Amino acid sequence: MRIACVLDVDYEDSEFKQPYAAFKNQGHQVTIVGLQSGKVLRGKQGKVVTKAEAGIDQARPEQFDALFIPGGYSPDHLRADPRMVKFTRAFFDDDKPVLAICHGPQLLMTARVVKGRKMTAWITIQDDLSQVGTNVVDQDVVVDKNLVTSRQPSDIPAFIRESIKVLEKVPVGTR
């Protein structure tokens, strides 16, 4: 599957690197979509450096089968750009898999797609989500149809495991 990984600087290094490697290892194609094409993207721990392969001015949701949102400070940067919010919402409109960890659900909150959904997130974002009508559960991973969410770096193995299951079960016809 073609996965869009939306990313800006100061992401949580492990929450990008480990799922990214695992999805690729499963044969999926992952494209890093940033605010500008070519922008250098360093993690908040300074352990990982990558760059945006596509800018949000060029990326179209139709080019992708799934969306992956790593955590850290990146999601709050991304949701300041209305094009990124619109891009995100399109994956929900088409019921495509969305995989978000830690602060990733901040982008979903701005996209107005969290009400009534069963989700988890970083502890402070759990509270924001509960205030806008999300059914929040404090556990390592929560799967609600094609939406997979996790809380923090220690949840990465569970996040990868359930994300891969959701990516596998999407019918071939919709890819």
Add this chain to the structure above:
Amino acid sequence: MRIACVLDVDYEDSEFKQPYAAFKNQGHQVTIVGLQSGKVLRGKQGKVVTKAEAGIDQARPEQFDALFIPGGYSPDHLRADPRMVKFTRAFFDDDKPVLAICHGPQLLMTARVVKGRKMTAWITIQDDLSQVGTNVVDQDVVVDKNLVTSRQPSDIPAFIRESIKVLEKVPVGTR
């Protein structure tokens, strides 16, 4: 007046340093309250380094006349600690001045004190606030009774100006 400045690492350097200096210059006493006493607190730009003069385990709201919340990534760290959230709420219970800039209002959102208030904040936090019933205004500074809020570093002069006015007008008897 005795002002509590709640602060953790990765705050926006200028949003701490400039109001902190201006309040002290006006004769106010400012105490940095952190998650642990003595914790070294470096700004996200790396330009300012300070430390917590008191820890949240020792600080009591009765010791202070006003609350100052600088922005950056600090407020999201602070609101993960229920003691910091309770400390914040006490200033609203007693109608004491609260001065919050940029991401500072995230702490107020977790403290459940933003509904029906007229406020501003960093652009992404404006959207969160609007989803929970805050009357959000996109301008450099908003004063609602004893609550002063601003959006970003370029608003610092207006934030300092209105904060000082609010600190001055609080009757001596309540200090």
